[in-house]
Amino acid sequence: MGKKNFRGKNRRGGGGGRGGGQSGGSFRDYPVVPKENEKLQRFYDTLLQLPEEENTAYWDALKRELPNSFRFCGSKGHALNVKRLLKDRYIPEIIKIEHQDGSPVAPPLAVPWYPDELAWWMTTPKNVIRKFPPFAAFQKFLVSETCVGNISRQEVVSMIPPLLMDLRPGMTVLDMCAAPGSKAAQLLELIHVGEEARVRKTLRAFAQEDGLDLGVETQDEIDVDLEADPTDAGRATGLLIANDSDYKRGHMLVHQLKRLSSANLIVTNHDATQFPSIKLPSDPNSTKAKYLKFDRILADVPCSGDGTVRKNANLWKDWQPGSALGLHTTQIRILVRALQLLKVGGRVVFSTCSMNPVENEAVVVSAIERCGGPDNVEIVDCSNKLVALKRYPGMKSWKIMDKSAKIWNSWKEVEDFANENSEGVPPGRVVETMFPRLEGSDCADLPLERCMRVYPHMQDTGAFFITVLQKKTDFRARNENDRKPTPAKANGVEAPSVEKATEETTEETTEEAIEKPETETADKVEAETAPVVADTKAEDVAMTDESTNGNKRPLDEEETEEQPAKKVKTDAEPTSAEPASAEPATATPVAQPKQDGGKPRRNGIVEEPFKYLSPSHPIIMNIKEFYHLSTRFPDDRYMVRNEMGEPAKAIYYTSALLRDILKENEGRGIKFIHGGVKMYMKQDAPSAEVCRWRIQSEGMPILQGYVGEPRVIHLRNKETFHKLLIEMFPRISGNEWERFDEIGERVRDIGMGCCVLRVEPDGTDPDFNERMALPLWKSIHSLNLMLPKEDRAAMLLRIFNDTSPLINISLHKQKNQEKTVEDNSTEGADVAVEADGVKETEEKAETKTEEKVEGKVEEIAAENA
Numbered sequence: 001m002g003k004k005n006f007r008g009k010n011r012r013g014g015g016g017g018r019g020g021g022q023s024g025g026s027f028r029d030y031p032v033v034p035k036e037n038e039k040l041q042r043f044y045d046t047l048l049q050l051p052e053e054e055n056t057a058y059w060d061a062l063k064r065e066l067p068n069s070f071r072f073c074g075s076k077g078h079a080l081n082v083k084r085l086l087k088d089r090y091i092p093e094i095i096k097i098e099h100q101d102g103s104p105v106a107p108p109l110a111v112p113w114y115p116d117e118l119a120w121w122m123t124t125p126k127n128v129i130r131k132f133p134p135f136a137a138f139q140k141f142l143v144s145e146t147c148v149g150n151i152s153r154q155e156v157v158s159m160i161p162p163l164l165m166d167l168r169p170g171m172t173v174l175d176m177c178a179a180p181g182s183k184a185a186q187l188l189e190l191i192h193v194g195e196e197a198r199v200r201k202t203l204r205a206f207a208q209e210d211g212l213d214l215g216v217e218t219q220d221e222i223d224v225d226l227e228a229d230p231t232d233a234g235r236a237t238g239l240l241i242a243n244d245s246d247y248k249r250g251h252m253l254v255h256q257l258k259r260l261s262s263a264n265l266i267v268t269n270h271d272a273t274q275f276p277s278i279k280l281p282s283d284p285n286s287t288k289a290k291y292l293k294f295d296r297i298l299a300d301v302p303c304s305g306d307g308t309v310r311k312n313a314n315l316w317k318d319w320q321p322g323s324a325l326g327l328h329t330t331q332i333r334i335l336v337r338a339l340q341l342l343k344v345g346g347r348v349v350f351s352t353c354s355m356n357p358v359e360n361e362a363v364v365v366s367a368i369e370r371c372g373g374p375d376n377v378e379i380v381d382c383s384n385k386l387v388a389l390k391r392y393p394g395m396k397s398w399k400i401m402d403k404s405a406k407i408w409n410s411w412k413e414v415e416d417f418a419n420e421n422s423e424g425v426p427p428g429r430v431v432e433t434m435f436p437r438l439e440g441s442d443c444a445d446l447p448l449e450r451c452m453r454v455y456p457h458m459q460d461t462g463a464f465f466i467t468v469l470q471k472k473t474d475f476r477a478r479n480e481n482d483r484k485p486t487p488a489k490a491n492g493v494e495a496p497s498v499e500k501a502t503e504e505t506t507e508e509t510t511e512e513a514i515e516k517p518e519t520e521t522a523d524k525v526e527a528e529t530a531p532v533v534a535d536t537k538a539e540d541v542a543m544t545d546e547s548t549n550g551n552k553r554p555l556d557e558e559e560t561e562e563q564p565a566k567k568v569k570t571d572a573e574p575t576s577a578e579p580a581s582a583e584p585a586t587a588t589p590v591a592q593p594k595q596d597g598g599k600p601r602r603n604g605i606v607e608e609p610f611k612y613l614s615p616s617h618p619i620i621m622n623i624k625e626f627y628h629l630s631t632r633f634p635d636d637r638y639m640v641r642n643e644m645g646e647p648a649k650a651i652y653y654t655s656a657l658l659r660d661i662l663k664e665n666e667g668r669g670i671k672f673i674h675g676g677v678k679m680y681m682k683q684d685a686p687s688a689e690v691c692r693w694r695i696q697s698e699g700m701p702i703l704q705g706y707v708g709e710p711r712v713i714h715l716r717n718k719e720t721f722h723k724l725l726i727e728m729f730p731r732i733s734g735n736e737w738e739r740f741d742e743i744g745e746r747v748r749d750i751g752m753g754c755c756v757l758r759v760e761p762d763g764t765d766p767d768f769n770e771r772m773a774l775p776l777w778k779s780i781h782s783l784n785l786m787l788p789k790e791d792r793a794a795m796l797l798r799i800f801n802d803t804s805p806l807i808n809i810s811l812h813k814q815k816n817q818e819k820t821v822e823d824n825s826t827e828g829a830d831v832a833v834e835a836d837g838v839k840e841t842e843e844k845a846e847t848k849t850e851e852k853v854e855g856k857v858e859e860i861a862a863e864n865a
């Protein structure tokens with residue numbers, strides 16, 4: 001192929017080149033927002049004090065358009081496979097494209113610090129890639145793979161926090177502010193690392209005994225470490241709870257994460273400052289309640305987002321110093337709650353896309369202070385992590401800009417001014433915790449240089465702040481209204497024991513209605529552009545106390561911080577707008593409103609309950625029998641989502657821990673909005689012998705290894721696969737099965753209903769080398785691969801570089817026949833092609849649903865990008 005360029009009537013030319021040299025804006029075709037803001041510039045010039053040349057580079061970078069970035073996601077093997085296409089198929093074409101001046105377009109480059117080259121960026125703006133014909137194939141690839149969840153259009157700095165979590169399979173993880181979910185997706189992938197290979201390796205040990213044909217042993221099976229997550233036959237046992245206080249964004253999160261088909265994911269909808277304690281089944285020999293503590297927590301908190309001006313150009317005109325000030329308290333509360341919910345030895349990663357220390361270092365110091373100081377919580381040194389990522393150390397001293405844009409050097413300065421001018425009332429929104437601590441106080445010497453600041457000019461990104469905290473011991477957090485100055489150790493006076501102070505308060509009342517803390521988040525600009533809409537309905541606020549009997553309980557591993565919130569009688573009594581305790585909503589769950597037969601209703605939306613099925617339920621028995629399921633597959637983790645607890649449309653599967661959590665917390669008012677993978681869907685069947693529950697493609701990766709050979713078809717030929725992908729209802733009646741080469745006889749002979757199509761390439765064709773298991777429906781006359789339309793299209797593009805439309809034979813036939821009927825008035829034409837199995841209507845319904853979510857996918861991609 002010759003050189004292509006986008007010179008021509010639509011073209012604007014220019015651009016290209018990474019870092020610094022980019023002409024920026026040369027491709028733009030939308031109104032330019034003036035990139036200046038006096039207050040913003042004055043504040044950060046005063047604050048950062050960068051050397052002159054660097055300061056210029058800093059502001060220049062902020063004013064340039066952000067490079068386009070994306071991440072290959074899903075299981076590692078699959079992600080690497082999709083990445084290979086970028087390198088082998090698309091980059092060689094992109095480098096042939098020229099700018100107006102004849103210079104070549106800069107191709108996408110791998111982000112140097114991202115493991116396995118799974119993150120990429122390029123300077124050619126999105127609108128150019130979208131519009132200009134030479135990029136059409138690449139654009140199709142990006143859209144297709146984004147749509148099926150193999151590519152996440154994510155900003156590179158936003159990829160950092162999950163990489164610093166040191167997350168390993170088997171861990172319990174909480175993402176407190178997770179929507180729209182790009183980081184949560186990274187976390188979920190880490191929980192599942194190695195699972196596929198572990199399961200296959202474990203199954204292989206019994207393959208002969210169980211009559212399973214698992215194909216040739218793969219390298220990843222040979223390499224995988226079974227001990228990485230050893231307790232559930234190779235399946236992932238970890239947990240991710242992805243939470244967001246905004247209900248609608250919570251559902252975006254569900255959509256974003258569902259693609260990863262994880263049985264280890266729960267999505268909740270709580271204010272993170274009051275994230276409830278999750279109950280676990282008690283130990284059989286103990287009467288004590290047991291609560292979940294997390295190994296890792298991500299607190300990617302709502303923030304003013306001034307590090308995102310490169311993609312949110314409106315921030316140049318909208319930026320106000322008050323946004324950061326208003327979020328400070330919420331950010332501290334979220335971080336304190338995170339530290340409370342953590343196991344000893346566990347880690348919280350705290351992050352914002354703001355550069356303002358009020359939202360960063362000041363929050364870290366305040367949270368550590370409230371948790372009892374550096375003896376309890378340590379800032380982790382990450383200098384040996386992601387070494388190729390350039391960063392600045394956290395600040396040890398800083399200034400504050402108040403709402404009126406006045407800059408303050410210290411709290412003392414604020415107090416003096418207030419005493420002289422406003423009867424001691426400090427200027428709007430400025431509070432003591434926003435400032436560096438005074439020398440001699442407990443938290444004056446925290447190693448804040450271990451916090452990480454990423455500035456835009458350092459590697460042509462947005463700005464980001466990240467800190468990793470480790471919990472060293474259990475503690476009780478100090479009440480946030482305890483404003484007594486901490487006596488300096490230097491003066492030889494001991495600071496009051498935080499633990500003791502709180503223990504005393506536990507003697508007070510046993511029941512209390514906790515009031516909702518201030519929801520400053522509601523009207524603030526937040527990170528990643530989307531507005532924060534804190535969902536704070538009065539119905540959510542009512543609390544019940546289902547604690548024990550009001551007895552004081554010891555501070556131990558199981559019960560730490562799980563006591564009912566007690567009213568703390570201190571001289572700094574909380575206002576009605578503040579939580580009554582430093583540990584809100586610990587053992588005091590939110591009373592869930594019950595309506596319509598017990599279903600919790602929020603914003604008019606009914607959340608269906610989670611009901612587990614007995615392994616001896618007749619439908620489960622029928623499924624096990626029909627699919628010849630190995631007895632090694634757990635049958636006590638099937639769940640439905642309706643009040644009756646009877647399978648109606650779908651049967652879900654969850655991990656054992658998810659089951660325990662969902663069962664144990666039923667009726668506790670915890671707002672679970674998603675959990676479980678759709679494993680079986682109800683289906684019209686042609687006869688009583690055919691199981692009416694087909695395997696859903698989402699559940700297939702989990703189940704497929706356990707399906708008995710009588711319901712498995714092994715496919716090895718690429719062309720056979722092409723036919724099944726591009727034809728929606730290929731005929732097999734008469735002699736038509738012969739078209740299906742190596743699987744022809746098998747599809748002719750196998751019983752009707754759903755079966756597993758195992759795609760097992762021999763590994764010689766790089767485009768067709770990935771093993772897959774897909775649900776295939778066999779009818780009297782035809783076959784149908786039960787996949788959403790866009791999954792088929794993405795596979796056709798990925799494996800065959802084929803963009804031709806799907807062929808719906810039955811539809812053609814039906815249309816022709818209808819025409820024939822009209823033309824010839826012939827009666828009795830055989831139009832019932834779909835009546836013998838998967839109906840056209842069903843396929844259409846599925847497609848429609850998928851189309852509906854397409855809009856959502858674009859929305860999410862736009863937000864992440």
Ligand SMILES: C[S@@+](CC[C@H](N)C(=O)[O-])C[C@H]1O[C@@H](n2cnc3c(N)ncnc32)[C@H](O)[C@@H]1O
Nearest residue numbers: 177178179180181182183245271272300521527
């Ligand atoms: C910076 S964004 C999170 C981005 C997300 N971690 C990601 O990577 O896609 C902040 C999120 O916090 C949510 N939020 C705001 N206030 C909250 C609160 N008090 N509790 C929980 N979530 C909150 C917002 O709805 C928003 O989705």
